Amino acid sequence: MPLRSSAQKYGSVAIAIHWLTALAIVLMLASGLNAANMPDGAQKLGLLRFHAITGMLVGVLTLLRILWWLVFDKHPGNPPGMPAPQLWAARLVHLGLYVVILVMVSSGFATVILTGANLQLFGNAPLPLPDFSLAPPFTVHGIIARLLIALLVVHIGAALWHQFVRGDRLLARMGLGR
Numbered sequence: 001m002p003l004r005s006s007a008q009k010y011g012s013v014a015i016a017i018h019w020l021t022a023l024a025i026v027l028m029l030a031s032g033l034n035a036a037n038m039p040d041g042a043q044k045l046g047l048l049r050f051h052a053i054t055g056m057l058v059g060v061l062t063l064l065r066i067l068w069w070l071v072f073d074k075h076p077g078n079p080p081g082m083p084a085p086q087l088w089a090a091r092l093v094h095l096g097l098y099v100v101i102l103v104m105v106s107s108g109f110a111t112v113i114l115t116g117a118n119l120q121l122f123g124n125a126p127l128p129l130p131d132f133s134l135a136p137p138f139t140v141h142g143i144i145a146r147l148l149i150a151l152l153v154v155h156i157g158a159a160l161w162h163q164f165v166r167g168d169r170l171l172a173r174m175g176l177g178r
């Protein structure tokens with residue numbers, strides 16, 4: 001499969017970044033929501049270490065993806081016969097996903113640094129963990145996480161609608177099926 005996208009299909013770099021990011025975000029939502037409901041202790045610290053390191057990966061993948069589109073690749077054309085309002089809605093959701101992911105990563109790091117938890121996550125400072133809810137960026141982190149979930153529901157719902165209701169095999173453009 002070619003590295004760059006064609007007029008009909010995404011290329012292998014865009015497909016690899018898309019599915020790696022999707023997997024990492026599912027893990028981020030699960031680990032973040034779990035950690036928030038855990039009592040303080042070594043297990044929570046371990047989960048938050050995983051959350052922070054995977055979050056870094058999500059940030060790097062998203063910046064790489066933006067660079068890839070701006071410099072090296074061009075998006076495939078729109079699926080044929082789509083009305084303009086639906087094309088605008090798709091563009092808006094895709095842009096929203098980029099922005100929301102970058103806000104999640106930066107508000108996560110800001111929370112950790114402002115509370116001093118970076119010394120526990122990336123060093124050997126002793127427990128207990130700080131009260132994250134005292135850091136203003138954590139309020140942003142919690143609200144934007146819900147917005148991210150809403151955008152993902154619309155994004156996945158639209159992909160399934162294309163595939164199974166409209167029958168235009170949109171998933172094959174992103175490497176799923178033929």
Ligand code: HEM
Nearest residue numbers: 028029032033035036052055058104105108109132142145
């Ligand atoms: C795409 C990226 C990310 C997603 C989807 C995500 C998701 C979440 C979610 C859903 C929560 C629970 C929020 C709540 O209960 O209101 C959470 C908590 C948290 N996140 Fe993230 N996060 C991301 C990136 C990061 C990064 C990069 C860091 C730090 C390096 C981070 C640090 C934290 C911390 C410290 C908590 C608090 C856990 C607790 O309350 O004990 N997050 N995250």
